Amino acid sequence: MPICDDAVKPYVGQVFKCEADAFKFYRTYGYESGFDVRKGGAKKGKYDQVIYRYFYCQREGINPTKRVETSKTQRKIVKRRRKPSTRNDCKARMTVRNQNGTEYVVTSLLEAHNHKLIAPECRHFMKYNRNVNAAHHMVMVKCAKVNIGPMRAFRVFKELVGSYEDVGCTSNDFKNLSYEMSCYPDGSDAQLLLDRFKTQRDLDDGFKCEYLLDDCQKVKSIFWCDSIGLKNYRIFGDAVSFDATYSTNRYSMIFAPFTGKDNHGGCVTFAAGLLNREDVSSYSWILYVAHHDEGGTKTTHIFEREC
Structure with missing residues (x-):
């Protein structure tokens, strides 16, 4: 049975101005008590108007079946990611009824749970506290500009706010945010890559980048190398390995790296490219990249050894 302050505890006959207020109040009650809540089904009237709305504990119900019927005579097991289940048919819920078309009144309240409630020291993992806001976006954007991944960005944000309890989300939320940000520039990501190479060229005098466009003004081939790669080639370029991949990215472009071995037997990268x-x-x-100088245009091998 949840134990909390009576000020945040709902009761039968309590009136809310709208459905959102009722859900917000029950969600606050769940956080103070130690359980997550979610919206359930609704009973609607003649004109598709909500008459009853149900708010459940997060562990309400049972797991859906792992089998689906593909035909009348054949069944197939659905492959799913193995993860622990959180549903155990908990009966705790709150029901509100629409009255006068605007207000919602609590008609029933079941408080007892059939599982342990979340301890206060672990409540920052609840969905109530896991809200990704503008501050998280800003930190992720700043970290992405300096090639910092989501896990390290999560630790950086923890240092800024003081503790993991004050972050407001988990490391998985940072990973999901990083994935969403990578999907955002769809359609303009090639231009972002060229802008990044332009900035790198201003910072590194030895950075080289060339690309080709097709008839639709889309990048079909691109090649780049930096001063470190050229230095590695001058030292360890006696043997160069050129092994292209095939359709290993979402653009179905061939990744063509130039690699070699150092004096310790480790792999070193000289340059890389993408081909359509x-x-x-x-x-x-890609083997003979054209570069321009002030005196004109000439074609040379990118790995021409210096005398």
Whole structure:
């Protein structure tokens, strides 16, 4: 049975101005008591108007079946990610009824749970506290600009706010936010890459980047190398490995790295490129990159050894 302050505890006959206020109040009650809540089903009237709305404990119900019927005579097991279940048919709930078309009144309240409630020291993991706001977005954007991943960005945010309890979300929320941010620039990500290479060229005098466009003004081939890669080639470039991948990214472009081995037997990268297809013209272009100088245009091998 939840134990909390009577000020945050709902009661039968309590009136709310709207459905959102009722859910917010029950959610606050769940946080103070130690359980997560979620919206349930609704009973609607003739004109699709909500008459009853149900708010459940997060552990209400049972797991859905793992089998689906593909035909009348055949069944197939659905492959799902293995994860622990949180539902155990908890009966705790609150029911509100729409009266006068605007207000909602509590008609029933079941408080007893059939599981342990969350301890106060672990309540920062509840969905009530896991809210990704503008501050999290700003930290992720700043960290992404300096090539910091979501896990390290989560630890940086923890240091800024003081503790893990004050972060407001979990590391998985940071990972999901990072994935959503990577999907956001869809359609303009090639331009973002070229802008990044332009900035890198201003910072590194030895950075080289060349690219080709197709008839639709889309990048079909791109090549880049930096001063560290060129230095590695001058030292360990006696043998160069050129092994292209195939359709290993969502753009179905061929990733073509130039690699070698150092004096410790470890792999070192000299340069890399992306190609839209595996043909003679694409490989010829990436092996012989054209670069421009003030005196004119010339074509040289990108790995021409210095005397």
